[in-house]
Amino acid sequence: xxxxxxxxxxxxxxxxxxxxxxxxxxxxxxxxxxxxxxxxxxxxxxxxxxxxxxxxxxxxxxxxxxxxxxxxxxxxxxxxxxxxxxxxxxxxxxxxxxxxxxxxxxxxxxxxxxxxxxxxxxxxxxxxxxxxxxxxxxxxxxxxxxxxxxxxxxxxxxxxxxxxxxxxxxxxxxxxxxxxxxxxxxxxxxxxxxxxxxxxxxxxxxxx
Numbered sequence: 001x002x003x004x005x006x007x008x009x010x011x012x013x014x015x016x017x018x019x020x021x022x023x024x025x026x027x028x029x030x031x032x033x034x035x036x037x038x039x040x041x042x043x044x045x046x047x048x049x050x051x052x053x054x055x056x057x058x059x060x061x062x063x064x065x066x067x068x069x070x071x072x073x074x075x076x077x078x079x080x081x082x083x084x085x086x087x088x089x090x091x092x093x094x095x096x097x098x099x100x101x102x103x104x105x106x107x108x109x110x111x112x113x114x115x116x117x118x119x120x121x122x123x124x125x126x127x128x129x130x131x132x133x134x135x136x137x138x139x140x141x142x143x144x145x146x147x148x149x150x151x152x153x154x155x156x157x158x159x160x161x162x163x164x165x166x167x168x169x170x171x172x173x174x175x176x177x178x179x180x181x182x183x184x185x186x187x188x189x190x191x192x193x194x195x196x197x198x199x200x201x202x203x204x205x206x207x208x
Contacts, residue, residue, distance in 0.1 A: 022136035034176035068121030096126040098201035
């Protein structure tokens with residue numbers, strides 16, 4: 001069955017459309033959505049079959065995949081990870097924003113996401129659509145980027161082209177306007193320090 005293309009206003013997301021996508025996610029659906037960086041593909045983190053489906057779409061090994069997921073705010077992050085005080089202060093200034101923070105996970109994180117790891121990557125993107133989706137769904141959603149086979153562009157930015165490519169493999173693609181073509185900055189905070197492990201769109205220096 002062909003997936004839907006759902007247009008959502010990124011500045012003022014229509015609540016009925018957010019509910020429609022959240023309903024798809026709650027039934028185990030896989031959705032492509034915009035963030036403040038690149039377009040991502042995701043599902044409810046607690047739906048094992050949907051997580052495995054994403055692995056299949058992206059040719060990833062579930063046992064070796066280390067997914068990040070989206071929370072709607074800082075208090076939501078605290079449900080899934082341990083945040084030391086000094087890390088919290090920086091995250092409070094930097095989020096919502098184009099960062100993935102690697103934190104020590106707590107027992108709430110499902111094992112399917114990190115079967116052999118005690119850490120987890122967490123995002124709170126500066127984009128209303130995924131944050132409202134997470135809030136409506138009631139659970140975080142997986143975030144892993146949509147890559148392009150193009151030699152020049154590493155990431156797909158046009159939602160209509162993304163839809164053409166993935167309409168037969170996902171349940172919905174959200175058109176929230178053109179995406180960015182630079183991924184998030186990944187920061188390892190597991191030792192209570194800030195180690196940038198991947199330079200991306202965010203500049204952490206301005207928040208430390």
